[in-house]
Amino acid sequence: MSLSLRDVRKSYGDVEVLHGVDLVGRDGEVLAVVGANGAGKSTLIRIFSGAHEMSSGEMRIDGEPVHLRSPHDAHERGIRTVYQELSIVPGLSVTENLLMGRFPKRRSGLIDWPAAHRKAKELLDAAGFGAIEPRTIAGRLTVARQQMVEIAKALAGEVRVLVLDEPSAVLAGSDLDALFDLIRRLKARGVLVVYVSHRLAEVMELADSIVVIKDGVIIETTEPARTSEDELIRLMAGRKLEQIYPDRRDSPGETRLSVTGLSRRGEFSDVSFELRAGEIVGLFGLVGSGRSEMARCVFGAEPPTSGTGAFRSPADAISHGLAFVTEDRKRTGLVGGMTVTDNIALATMRATTKGPLIDMPGRKERVAGMIDRLSIQPARCATMPVAALSGGNQQKAVLAKWLLAEPRVLILDEPTRGVDMATRVDIYRMIDALAREGLAVLLISSDLTEVLGATDRVLVMREGRLAGELRSEGTTEDEVLAHAIGVAA
Amino acid sequence: MSVNALPKISRDLLVTVAFGLLIVVMVVVAAVTTESFLTQANLTNLLKQMVTIGLLAYGMLVVILTGGIDLSVGSVVAFSGILTAGMVSSLPIPAAMAVGVVSGIGFGLVNGVLVARFGLAPFVVTLASLTTIRGLAFVYSEVPIAPEDPAFFTLGSAMAGPIPVSTLIMFAVFLVGGVFLTRTPAGRSIIAIGGNAETVRLAGINVRRHVVLAYTVSGLCAGLAGVILASRVGIAQPSVGVAFELDAIAACVIGGASLAGGKGSVRATFGGVLVLVLINNLLNLYGVQSFWQQVLKGLIIIAVILAQRTNRVRA
Numbered sequence: 001m002s003l004s005l006r007d008v009r010k011s012y013g014d015v016e017v018l019h020g021v022d023l024v025g026r027d028g029e030v031l032a033v034v035g036a037n038g039a040g041k042s043t044l045i046r047i048f049s050g051a052h053e054m055s056s057g058e059m060r061i062d063g064e065p066v067h068l069r070s071p072h073d074a075h076e077r078g079i080r081t082v083y084q085e086l087s088i089v090p091g092l093s094v095t096e097n098l099l100m101g102r103f104p105k106r107r108s109g110l111i112d113w114p115a116a117h118r119k120a121k122e123l124l125d126a127a128g129f130g131a132i133e134p135r136t137i138a139g140r141l142t143v144a145r146q147q148m149v150e151i152a153k154a155l156a157g158e159v160r161v162l163v164l165d166e167p168s169a170v171l172a173g174s175d176l177d178a179l180f181d182l183i184r185r186l187k188a189r190g191v192l193v194v195y196v197s198h199r200l201a202e203v204m205e206l207a208d209s210i211v212v213i214k215d216g217v218i219i220e221t222t223e224p225a226r227t228s229e230d231e232l233i234r235l236m237a238g239r240k241l242e243q244i245y246p247d248r249r250d251s252p253g254e255t256r257l258s259v260t261g262l263s264r265r266g267e268f269s270d271v272s273f274e275l276r277a278g279e280i281v282g283l284f285g286l287v288g289s290g291r292s293e294m295a296r297c298v299f300g301a302e303p304p305t306s307g308t309g310a311f312r313s314p315a316d317a318i319s320h321g322l323a324f325v326t327e328d329r330k331r332t333g334l335v336g337g338m339t340v341t342d343n344i345a346l347a348t349m350r351a352t353t354k355g356p357l358i359d360m361p362g363r364k365e366r367v368a369g370m371i372d373r374l375s376i377q378p379a380r381c382a383t384m385p386v387a388a389l390s391g392g393n394q395q396k397a398v399l400a401k402w403l404l405a406e407p408r409v410l411i412l413d414e415p416t417r418g419v420d421m422a423t424r425v426d427i428y429r430m431i432d433a434l435a436r437e438g439l440a441v442l443l444i445s446s447d448l449t450e451v452l453g454a455t456d457r458v459l460v461m462r463e464g465r466l467a468g469e470l471r472s473e474g475t476t477e478d479e480v481l482a483h484a485i486g487v488a489a
Numbered sequence: 490m491s492v493n494a495l496p497k498i499s500r501d502l503l504v505t506v507a508f509g510l511l512i513v514v515m516v517v518v519a520a521v522t523t524e525s526f527l528t529q530a531n532l533t534n535l536l537k538q539m540v541t542i543g544l545l546a547y548g549m550l551v552v553i554l555t556g557g558i559d560l561s562v563g564s565v566v567a568f569s570g571i572l573t574a575g576m577v578s579s580l581p582i583p584a585a586m587a588v589g590v591v592s593g594i595g596f597g598l599v600n601g602v603l604v605a606r607f608g609l610a611p612f613v614v615t616l617a618s619l620t621t622i623r624g625l626a627f628v629y630s631e632v633p634i635a636p637e638d639p640a641f642f643t644l645g646s647a648m649a650g651p652i653p654v655s656t657l658i659m660f661a662v663f664l665v666g667g668v669f670l671t672r673t674p675a676g677r678s679i680i681a682i683g684g685n686a687e688t689v690r691l692a693g694i695n696v697r698r699h700v701v702l703a704y705t706v707s708g709l710c711a712g713l714a715g716v717i718l719a720s721r722v723g724i725a726q727p728s729v730g731v732a733f734e735l736d737a738i739a740a741c742v743i744g745g746a747s748l749a750g751g752k753g754s755v756r757a758t759f760g761g762v763l764v765l766v767l768i769n770n771l772l773n774l775y776g777v778q779s780f781w782q783q784v785l786k787g788l789i790i791i792a793v794i795l796a797q798r799t800n801r802v803r804a
Contacts (some may be wrong), residue, residue: 301691315693324691332691335684337751346681347692357672401692401719 002026003048003079003161003192008057009056009222010043010345017043017389019216020057025161025209027190032207034198036421040216041165048082048163048194050074059158059437077469078160080460082167088146090139095120097138098153098463128182143288144175151182162186163194164342180206197237201478212236214421222381232458233449237421244425245453246432248473252276252456256440257322257409259298267293268464271307275409280431282451282472283444285461286484291444292327294461295411299324318347321408325398325415333398336387341367343386344400354416370400374430392423398483410434414445428454448477458485492649497644499607508729508760511793515767523774527701528557529651535770536656537645538713540568541658541714543762546664550758555703556750557604557611558790562711562737563594568591568731569715574634574641574725582640586716588666593712594705596622601704605697619734626727635724644719655717662710664687667755679703683750739786743793764793 003025010018018040025031028281031053035041041238046052047059051069059066061077068074072131074081088097095117104115120134129148139197147167154162164183171179183193183206203210204224210237214219237244257272265267268290275281285291299322300311311317317324326332330425334343344367345352352359352366367382374396381389386397395415402410412431416424431454435441445451452472459482460468519526526532547561552559571587580588596618603614631709647654670676678699681689690696721723744761746753768789772782 042595147594298692309746312693313693318693326691331685332687335681335688335751337684338681342681346677346689349677350694351672357668358674358677360672 002060002062004060005047005150006060007056007482008047008054008059010047010052011055012395016055017216018047018054021213021216023217023218025192025194025213027160027192028187028373029208030187030193030195030206032203032210033194033196033213033237034200034203034210034232035213036198036424038404039213039236039421040199040276041213043275044079044213045083045163045165045194048074048161050079053082072475077249079163080159080161081089081155081163082154082165084149084166086143086146086150088138088149090137092138093134094124094136094138094141095134096151097149097421098123098134098156102156104419116297123152123156124149129177138233144171147171148175151179153398155186159186159191161192161194162192163196165196167195167301168199196248200232203232204229208254214238214277222274230305244421245428248456249280249432250276252279252440253438254354255440257298257309260307262294262307262309263305264293264297265305267297268461271466273459273466273469275442277408277440278454279433280435280443280459281442282455282458283442283461284446284448284451284480285482286446286464289484290462290464291461292413295324295413295442296326298322299411315403318405318407321407323347323402323407324412325395325402325410325412327413327417329394329398336385338386338390339383340386340397341382343397344370347401348404366404367400370404374400374403375426376400392419392426395419395423395427397432399427403434406440409440409442410441416445416447416450424450448480452477452480456466462486490661501643503513505757508757509587512760512767514521515764518718519767519774523771526690526770526776531770531774532652533648533653535766537653538769539762539766540653540655540659540721540738540764541718542740543759544662544714544717545733546740546758547654547662547755548707548732548763549737550741550744550746550753550755551666551670551703551706552611553738553746553748554683554750554753555700556686556705557700558615558748559597559600559704559707559711560612560615560737561600561618561622562628562707563730563733564619565593565596565708565711566733567626567727568596568622568629570629570719570725570729571634571727573716574636574719575630577636577638582638582643586644586720589719590709590712593710593715595707595708596707597708598701600708601701604704605700623727630725630727633724633726635712641709642720642723645717645719648780655721658713658717662713663755663759665783666706670755675699675702675752680751680753683747683752683800685751706751708790736765739790743790 005021005023008018008021009016010192023042033041033044043052047054050073052070054071059068066077084243098120099116103111103121104458106112124130125134125165127148127150132145132148141149151167167179168176183195186193195203195206207224210222210224210227210232211218212232214236254277257275258276260272264270273296283291290384296302298310298316299312304310311322312319330336335346341363345363349358352362364382371379371382376393386394389397415427419427430445431441443451443455452475455472458470458472458475459466459481460470460480462484467486470480519739548562549559569589569592569733572592573585576585576588600615600618603609604611643656649657670680678694682696682699686696715730718729740761741753741758742748742756742761743764746756748756769788771780772785777785
């Protein structure tokens with residue numbers, strides 16, 4: 001079966017994010033979609049899955065025009081989507097997650113549990129994930145296994161198109177092999193697999209055709225045989241790699257943060273490292289490696305079970321010159337309903353009062369200075385709700401909040417996730433400039449290119465422990481990944 | 490689309506104007522269709538009636554902004570009133586009244602600590618204190634207490650020119666309260682906590698302390714409202730104030746506050762108080778039976794909120 005898009009456009013409010021996408025996928029093909037964060041991949045996926053309606057354009061299945069109005073519509077037509085964010089219900093068993101809404105019933109109307117578990121087992125076996133026991137509570141599985149349950153769930157019934165959004169982000173080793181096997185088998189059965197990933201090595205290995213999306217348009221349609229990873233990076237970024245990241249910094253100065261034997265039960269253990277003035281240190285690890293948890297603990301957000309170097313509370317950390325740009329700006333970085341000014345001033349509010357009141361003119365001036373310095377767009381956004389800014393500018397607002405506190409140590413957790421390439425480059429420049437002024441920077445990232453390109457050295461975490469420390473210069477992405485997965489010599 | 494194109498400020502202005510218009514229309518309708526609305530007795534009465542619900546609504550707003558709710562305020566009104574009336578026999582009147590207000594602060598503090606320190610659900614905590622404090626009011630005195638000293642009535646009945654002193658006190662609470670929420674770090678923190686408590690915590694702000702503060706402010710307002718009410722009526726009853734919390738919540742919600750927290754305005758809540766008091770007064774003047782009054786009030790609240798919602802969806 002074939003799936004084609006013609007001149008598909010999508011706008012949210014006044015903002016158009018897809019500017020006329022043309023795309024053809026044929027049956028028995030793996031179609032890889034690659035692009036930088038914010039290029040429009042997620043929007044494209046939501047259109048495939050029926051989660052969002054396109055604003056204009058045409059979708060055809062087997063040459064016949066279709067209009068998907070809901071995920072149900074897409075499901076009916078055999079289009080299944082596995083999102084990056086898992087939708088597993090953690091308190092229910094694997095069987096319940098797999099068969100939700102479609103349980104086999106007895107004549108009495110009650111659920112036939114033995115039959116349900118059998119059916120679940122069949123689904124898992126068919127997907128090649130037979131190692132998962134249907135009766136397990138889904139929340140007790142590793143993230144990788146939960147992902148596999150999610151995929152098995154998508155494969156129930158008749159599947160004609162399978163859309164996988166960054167499926168390999170949490171998989172490694174034999175789990176990854178199982179996924180690749182599955183994709184090859186589906187392909188042989190004539191299923192069209194749309195594979196969205198920014199792990200380019202995988203894309204080169206799996207894909208039959210590759211489309212590169214950038215700023216909401218498809219800028220290239222190619223095949224592995226006709227392109228290279230370097231070429232793809234250049235296309236995605238719109239510039240060469242060496243133009244994205246600033247030059248590395250000279251030898252670092254005094255120690256600014258020293259963590260020794262830091263542990264927190266169930267999350268990470270025995271982590272020791274130092275951050276020095278003027279250096280940018282990368283921290284890489286797969287989901288579940290404990291990297292963000294460790295950073296939160298150092299910042300005083302959660303108490304450690306043992307070890308030294310963590311602060312008592314965020315207030316304590318801030319008073320010692322720490323700043324922490326968290327991973328999820330919606331949940332932990334911004335107060336969405338408040339203005340840009342309120343958000344940027346949040347961490348420095350108490351330190352800048354006149355008597356009992358906030359010094360309003362002073363606050364306005366400081367915020368305006370930050371908006372200008374970080375070129376937050378639109379320039380007159382001070383009184384706008386922060387939620388009205390684009391993702392990249394929201395990220396800059398979070399950064400502005402912390403820079404106002406004049407930190408000496410800056411921890412950044414995934415600062416470029418969901419941020420367009422132009423803003424990414426701005427952020428790299430900003431971090432570089434700060435480091436050169438003498439800040440110590442810890443850059444937590446799951447983007448291998450970034451974690452090597454923007455840093456001086458890289459710490460790798462695996463299963464809650466520090467698994468290696470590498471010099472960024474001259475280290476390859478595969479070497480970092482090998483440490484993170486645990487296959488390094 | 491045309492609404493969409495308007496800048497944010499003028500959209501807010503639009504809502505404010507529409508709200509003001511509603512109040513003006515209600516006043517005009519009342520003035521034209523009844524003879525008694527514009528009499529001095531009725532207007533004075535109206536201003537006095539506003540005090541209790543006004544004070545409770547401000548306190549409620551502060552709690553709602555944190556994403557919480559305070560169901561105990563009606564019971565606090567009864568307790569602080571009867572405690573004050575009971576104390577009059579042994580304490581000078583200002584001291585007795587202070588004791589009443591302090592009892593409100595104490596209850597608010599306990600609510601706040603249970604919510605913030607022990608992480609209990611605000612609804613459950615204040616539901617429990619609603620019944621506990623009501624019980625305590627009856628334990629203190631099963632029968633109403635009517636102090637004979639005329640000085641006891643001063644706070645609730647004294648006039649400053651055409652305006653009751655108690656109304657001025659309520660205005661002052663809204664004025665100071667407005668400055669507190671918009672201009673002080675604590676006020677901004679309270680609003681931010683309702684929007685996203687984790688972000689606020691990671692910004693180095695003590696979330697628990699601010700949540701406790703919010704419930705304490707609500708307790709203070711309820712304590713003050715109870716003392717003023719007892720003084721105005723001249724008699725303190727342990728049964729007074731049942732369902733007052735609902736009027737206070739309604740005033741906040743009519744004023745556009747979000748029960749999820751983080752969103753609400755002092756000015757609009759004051760507008761909500763005006764709307765509610767006018768509804769009550771109008772229905773009284775029309776001689777509508779009190780049960781029908783309840784029905785109508787409920788329907789009007791839904792209508793106002795639906796109107797706001799439509800507005801928001803369009804915006």
